[in-house]
Amino acid sequence: MNALKKLQNANSIGNFICVGLDTDIKKIPPHLLGENNPIVEFNKQIIDATKDRVAAYKINLAFYECYGINGLKNLEDTIKLIPSDVITIADGKRGDIGNTSKMHAQSFYEHYNFDCSTLNPLMGKDSLEPFLDYSDKLNFILVLTSNPGSKDFQNEELKNGVKLFQHTLNKIREWDKSKNCGIVFGATKLNELLENLHLIENLPILIPGIGAQGGNLEDLVKILFESQKKSFLVNVSRGIIYKSNNVDFAEQAAAELTNLNNIISANKK
Amino acid sequence: MNALKKLQNANSIGNFICVGLDTDIKKIPPHLLGENNPIVEFNKQIIDATKDRVAAYKINLAFYECYGINGLKNLEDTIKLIPSDVITIADGKRGDIGNTSKMHAQSFYEHYNFDCSTLNPLMGKDSLEPFLDYSDKLNFILVLTSNPGSKDFQNEELKNGVKLFQHTLNKIREWDKSKNCGIVFGATKLNELLENLHLIENLPILIPGIGAQGGNLEDLVKILFESQKKSFLVNVSRGIIYKSNNVDFAEQAAAELTNLNNIISANKK
Secondary structure, eight states, X not given: OOHHHHHHHHHHTTOOEEEEOXXXXXXXXXXXXXXXXXXXXXXXXXXXXXXXXXXXXXXXXXXXXXXXXXXXXXXXXXXXXXXXXXXXXXXXXEOOOHHHHHHHHHXXXXXXXXXXXXXXXXXXXXXXXXXXXXXXXXXXXXXXXXXXXXXXXXXXXXXXXXXXXXXXXXXXXXXXTTSOEEEEEOTTOHHHHHHTHHHHTTOOEEEOOBSTTOXXXXXXXXXXXXXXXXXXXXXXXXXXXXXXXXXXXXXXXXXXXXXXXXXXXXXXX | OOHHHHHHHHHHTTOXXXXXXXXXXXXXXXXXXXXXXXXXXXXXXXXXXXXXXXXXXXXXXXXXXXXXXXXXXXXXXXXXXXOTTSEEEEEEEEOOOHHHHHHHHHIIIIISOOSEEEEOOTTOHHHXXXXXXXXXXXXXXXXXXXXXXXXXXXXXXXXXXXXXXXXXXXXXXXXXXXSOEEEEEOTTOHHHHHHTHHHHTTOOEEEOOBSTTXXXXXXXXXXXXXXXXXXXXXXXXXXHHTSOOSTTHHHHHHHHHHHHHHHHHHTOO
């Protein structure tokens, strides 16, 4: 099934949360450290406890790549645990000259068979094209990120009066010939989200920044539901997977997911 | 030895070329395909033939990551072949929120022990800080890239009259407290290089875009030597490693390296 259709299906049954598997050996419950493979065991229990009520899992590649070969083994084992109707996102924020981006796209979309990836647009159109050539995938391109440093470049005003992130939005709509572009927009930037819904149009949105980074879920979904037509994913990583550091961590993660789902459904029009 | 010192040593003995190990199984000489490990064997022969007259090897991570675990094994085996006095660059163009960039930095600078990496600044200061915290490494930050898409964002003019890439240069100088920042500036943008030497000051420069991408080496080094104070690396990937597709590929790569070194020394003041 193509990635956009998977997203629409998930949203249609009320699933909007993307669980970020930023799994860090230093943060997982200590009782797992004696397991043969603590990271995969942690992910397995999180996935088992949440898979029926999530829209997506976002795998933060840095947390796997940092262990080299063993890390990639964990990545491969984790992907296998995710049911096929749940969206998988390779969160790597890639973007490079064409022949290099082609290798990245092959890696994410063929070798690992992810549904989506996150991309950095700074190097321009030809740096993203190898990803956009996969018409059945969904490419979430950075527009306005949730971190403090987003002000350094993304919020700079251009000569023609638009901000850089608005210019990025205009470019993405221009590039979206195969309807396989989406955007990354931080939950810490709700004023900007509200003011730019007309530029976002119906581009699917991946929204990080809820929880540890300070974004408010209720305010966020009110804006998105009022605009009616949006497909979106709200990413929560640390706020779900590290909700508890005890043997009940997976149960507590599922409870927090339910809590977040309830906040969302209470605000749905 | 710290990375900047390695670069200064290399430049002081006339070594400015960085060989890009963008090793692609589809492009290496057919006679190697019967080897136990064609990619590592190719890299081994290229490194053996060139190591005495290069300044650096740049490893384009995408070309290794695209094969998953086997690719990382090739990466590890390749790194081991590079002499310790030659600079190693992890070319991954990373940049993410702080806790994620920290993982990338650990991966490149601790797990693989690279001397340098290439970074994408779009997410701002806090996305680069975990890399800048390694004071003995050198961080080459994208300023103006060699590809056509560099015009989409990097060349945009800001309200205050400076272009985005100039704004990036200003930010990098501001962030360079530990003197471990460098920049990436495309050899296809020589007018911009000449006009912005005053903003670059003495930031070390990694320059891709010679050869397959159309940049001219002689014109480039004339500009850099006239400015006198610059530490720099000129990256050549395809133009060296795929100079020949026959059994003499390593010999031909070395001959091309000599040719490029001669062009450089002929223009040295």
